[in-house]
Amino acid sequence: xxxxxxxxxxxxxxxxxxxxxxxxxxxxxxxxxxxxxxxxxxxxxxxxxxxxxxxxxxxxxxxxxxxxxxxxxxxxxxxxxxxxxxxxxxxxxxxxxxxxxxxxxxxxxxxxxxxxxxxxxxxxxxxxxxxxxxxxxxxxxxxxxxxxxxxxxxxxxxxxxxxxxxxxxxxxxxxxxxxxxxxxxxxxxxxxxxxxxxxxxxxxxxx
Ligand code: SAH
Numbered sequence: 001x002x003x004x005x006x007x008x009x010x011x012x013x014x015x016x017x018x019x020x021x022x023x024x025x026x027x028x029x030x031x032x033x034x035x036x037x038x039x040x041x042x043x044x045x046x047x048x049x050x051x052x053x054x055x056x057x058x059x060x061x062x063x064x065x066x067x068x069x070x071x072x073x074x075x076x077x078x079x080x081x082x083x084x085x086x087x088x089x090x091x092x093x094x095x096x097x098x099x100x101x102x103x104x105x106x107x108x109x110x111x112x113x114x115x116x117x118x119x120x121x122x123x124x125x126x127x128x129x130x131x132x133x134x135x136x137x138x139x140x141x142x143x144x145x146x147x148x149x150x151x152x153x154x155x156x157x158x159x160x161x162x163x164x165x166x167x168x169x170x171x172x173x174x175x176x177x178x179x180x181x182x183x184x185x186x187x188x189x190x191x192x193x194x195x196x197x198x199x200x201x202x203x204x205x206x207x
Contacts, residue, residue: 077103
């Protein structure tokens with residue numbers, strides 16, 4: 001965490017990350033690596049995000065303790081637990097049912113109460129609990145996901161990696177009365193966002 005702090009400063013997200021044991025979210029075989037600043041495999045071809053990227057993205061959401069946040073791509077549930085310490089409510093959606101189930105079990109065992117874990121439905125995001133104050137997308141989208149912009153409140157923030165399947169640009173979007181504004185935050189590499197409004201399912205099997 002010290003190297004991240006040196007780069008990003010003492011952001012609130014880092015303080016929340018220090019309260020969440022990342023070793024509880026990685027497979028037993030990777031526990032020795034849990035505190036390295038690197039992504040790690042979590043099964044099903046997916047990865048737990050690199051801590052630096054979690055800090056950068058969560059910080060950019062500018063969360064307040066009363067905010068309702070939507071996370072796309074629960075994965076291990078690590079970032080979910082970090083968000084739960086900073087926001088009022090976290091709604092998280094995962095496409096792969098086995099990962100959604102294990103994240104739900106893990107978060108319940110850790111007594112993280114302000115989180116709902118859902119297996120993704122046919123449309124991107126989670127409409128029943130929209131609109132959200134902030135949305136964080138933990139998988140790479142081929143283009144800015146308009147369907148998620150409409151799930152944000154006006155002045156709501158969204159952080160999303162957008163680009164090719166191999167490399168993306170981290171984008172921060174703020175919804176405005178008229179539409180939205182976008183800024184870029186640097187390049188990154190995520191597993192693909194798959195399904196409606198994203199990459200086709202068969203392409204994800206190749207990579
Ligand atoms: N933040 C997570 C990283 C998850 S990796 C962690 O720290 O563990 C990205 C996850 O997004 C994968 O588990 C993948 O299955 C999921 N995903 C991909 N497309 C999705 C979609 N359309 N909706 C919900 N989840 C999706």
